[in-house]
Amino acid sequence: MEKTVEILNRHKTPPAFNAAAFSGDGDKWVTEIDRDMAVSYRIKKRIFSKKSKFQDIEVFESQSHGRILTLDDIVMLTEREEFTYHEMLTHVPLSAHPCPENVLVIGGGDGGIVREVLKHDCVKQVDFVEIDKDVVDASRVHLKKMWYDENDKRVSAYYEDGVEYVKKKENFYDTAIIDCTDPSQISEGLFSRDFYLSLKRALKKNAVFATQSQSPFYDAEFIKKLHAGLRDIFVYVRLYLAHVPFYPGGCWSFTCVSDTFEPSVVRKVKYGRLGTLYYNEYLHKSAFVLPEFVNKIVSG
């Protein structure tokens, strides 16, 4: 009972990070292959495809997960489930700070982080730094659910490398959020010691920042090194977890950092007005309660 299917798109080989849309029984699929596992979605059609200066950008209309954004064949988000990732990467650092006014967002060209940041009334200025303007242009048009209100005058967008951008600022931001891709040629600078030293200068003394920090199931060594490096520079370095169904394994980690505030403590209870689907005050605290194997990863 063998069937033949076709891989319709596969940008890169060897296969460490490549995607395929395959069809079977008349269906089309988008597949992200991450090492020895893969996550796939049944799709209706491809809506957008562009090779930017930095990466392959594609948007698909899926059968039941809304639109899907891929960068270099890696699924960045599904519209149906993106709220988990964007809420947890945004509202944890913003709620761990008593009153974040100046917020820096690095990466997140799909707009989801800025959309969440703007829900906080105390925020006065959002500097949105994305290296790839083509991601922003594609998202603005094809991922309207993700996009923030561009009439909101608090946002300034800068299309440049976040690593260079932070060098120009000093003692300015209350909060920073780093929403970058898996460590790769584009994003590895955003996990480097030099970047964190620059970021520390760009932040105010009592700032809180957060970065996505990969999967505790599949990137334990990465997390261990990241935390060791951050603990050299900052006082509080805390891992927290959320359910992110569109990333391999569905368990994603974030790291929240501060020299002043313990990140697991909520200092600004506004979640009722944030209209969240995932985040709440109680979940903020419990997201820092880690499974035993994850405690071992971050125990230093």
Added chain:
Amino acid sequence: MEKTVEILNRHKTPPAFNAAAFSGDGDKWVTEIDRDMAVSYRIKKRIFSKKSKFQDIEVFESQSHGRILTLDDIVMLTEREEFTYHEMLTHVPLSAHPCPENVLVIGGGDGGIVREVLKHDCVKQVDFVEIDKDVVDASRVHLKKMWYDENDKRVSAYYEDGVEYVKKKENFYDTAIIDCTDPSQISEGLFSRDFYLSLKRALKKNAVFATQSQSPFYDAEFIKKLHAGLRDIFVYVRLYLAHVPFYPGGCWSFTCVSDTFEPSVVRKVKYGRLGTLYYNEYLHKSAFVLPEFVNKIVSG
């Protein structure tokens, strides 16, 4: 740049629940298709395959997730990550009870739940009821990592339908664990009102039991009905979540129930001696803290 791959095994069509091993670039994969998404693993070889009276049973050796058990083309477990599911389904109900002595396990033919139950010294008797002896036989031989110590005289195995088994018991068990497959012809009885009424009679008055209860992302209506039905019969009905990377979306729910004890409270702190990789006392409590959209599902 098209490539042709082959689906090597596909037991059933239409595709609601079917699996495919496909090869690309010389690789073989096992894929579980669950509605409009799929999870796949790169495999070395198939180790075991049998069509039992109830279902298709297969065991694969994967590239980096250990061995994988599938029933009717649905991934039941990967050896690498199975600890999350088995620990959380077992240690939550057993730790919410102050002293569980008689324990009933329904389903879980792979042995993982019994293995975890036996870690509790207070347990005196484990009745292990699995409808499909072929799953037990396959797991005993091919999933040794999962299997419990058969020299442990506390365990009695019964190869029969759990729905019928519980009718024969009265006021006997302190704890029950229902480790069944997705609702299907085989398992739907284990989610029925009649079964829960029989189970209530089989349990002591202060018992605590738990069942797997599907994904809050993809089975919201199922969970809503399950909880409404359970609340008709029992006092405390509580949903909790864990990261289970081998189930679609990686976020799995469990439901813990009692007429006497609030399930989120730990009454027996033994986790240090349990040697767990996932469960601990703090996680027990925080697993019951739910994302906003999940609170809405179970709010009745």
